[in-house]
Amino acid sequence: MIRLNRRHFLMGAAAGGVFALPPARRLAAQTETITVTSYGGVWEEAIRGIFVADFTARTGGKAEVQIGGPPQWMSQIEANLADPPIDVLVNTIDLALVAGRTGLVEKIDPSKLSNLADIPQRFVDVVEGWGVVFDYGSAGIAYHRERLRNPPTSIKGMVEGALRGDFVLSLPGISYAPTPQMLIWSFADALGGSVNNVDPAFEALKALQDKRAVIFYGGATEFLNHLEAGEAEIGIYWDGRTWAHYSTGAEWIGYINPDEGGVMNPVVVQKVVNSDDSAWEYINSMLAPAPQLAFAEKVQYGVTNTKVAYPDWLKDRITPWEATRWPPFEEIGAKIPAWVDRWNREIGA
């Protein structure tokens, strides 16, 4: 008679466990660590704490977060397309289109993204299917409420006020990546020009510069420094960043969506070509209503899932995407080198 002792039981259980396990490759696939991307600061906290956490909870997969910016990430992918070091790319709209055209990313596959059904089609079309917009900002007028009691409510009024000497503007400089859309096109559009005629924008900037009524910022936080240090009183800035700063206790800052409309700045998520298939699941987490709401509450930017219902405190701070001005991103992308060259010659780097 065979007596079953504790050792036998443990060995048997271990053997049974081994046979019950899925094949090794499947196991490896389930525990595959993917690499996703994020900007720094509050973005990083939100990506790690919300999207990565949701992805891990749902799939058991792991995701490493790489901090940086789209130009750097795209260069890394380009350097090793066969085995890219990044699986999921967060991108600006102009570079997202470049990434699609140069074969760095895959077209969105609706069959692998169950949450895509709740995202308005425009957020896929704007990037020609080379990804999907999961979050957006609006570039409007931000100002120092204590130093400027009656701020202008339009871009035209803001330019005229600065030219009169009422205040100094802080505007994004040409080294800041979104400037072609949020400033050059926006000013042209507001002052009677278009994507094919940006003369009104450059003429206004030159006039402001001649009157010493404008300074330029090269990074997002620099705008806040300009206002806080008294270098400027008002300027073009993001709604989300303004409200996020307000929430830290800086109640002197205010935000207005200009009469012409704030400028839409979509943030795109893309699956890198030849990346792991679990990247789709991570993107699905980024499109899901609950993580999107948590993300919106954290960064105070609008999100794209129609099932998201913002709480009252946040509702007034989010610019509805239907109320924003959508720049012709594709056409602007082609004109950026010429605009940058013109800026350097007429305004300064």
Added chain:
Amino acid sequence: MPSLLFLAAFFIAPLFVILEMSFQEGRLPVEGAGVFQNYQRLFADTFYLGVIAETVGLSVVVTLVSVLMGYPVAYFMVRHASGRSYDLIVFLLIAPLLTSIIMRTFGWQVLLARRGLINEALMMLNLIERPLGLLNSPLAIVVGLVHVLVPFMVLSIASVLQGIDRRLEESARILGAGKLQTFLRVTFPLSIDGVGTGAILVFMLANGSFVTLLLLGGGTLQTLPLLIYQQFNTTRDFPFAATMSNALLVLAVCCLYAQLRLIRRRGV
């Protein structure tokens, strides 16, 4: 051998990659210019020649100011400071290097702003009626760069000054030379090696800097590093960025060569 391989893989090979990239078509191609289109765009356009001149000009000014500010400090350290105060000066020189250049530059933004400490103080003393436009100017750039780079100059000069045989200066004094004459004809020529080393360091670092220009310049000065950053960040025109990088490298090597020649011609 391993260090040679390391150098070849991570220094020499990338230079060839950048060289090759500079011959590719940029995003604003010059018609009919062939593989040299980016070089033609850079060297046949007075705007870009002006940018090159501003790059060199800024580095020269920062180097000269660093010599003028750094030499007296180095001289005082070596000749007049006691052991403890010598250590204190070295600490004060090195301490700022331990903090981020961005933090130090932000500090200057706060000081030079329209409502910053300097303008507020000048207005409080009734020396000015309106705030001066100190920030976003070439002056702010030079101040920011000198602040960052002057420790390299001081330490280079001080190390050479320390090695000078004091008996040579004493001999000059005994033979009738005054203090100034002794300094100009004995001490300074003997310390020129330190000035040269410091000048090369400061010049090279100023030549490649862009954070300070970005934060304090406000577009008032345009240099090659700023435009290279722009091509990478805004236009993604890598071939033109590679061309400017090569131009900057050649420029730096030429200036280095000229400085070395100048130092050697003085017989040191």
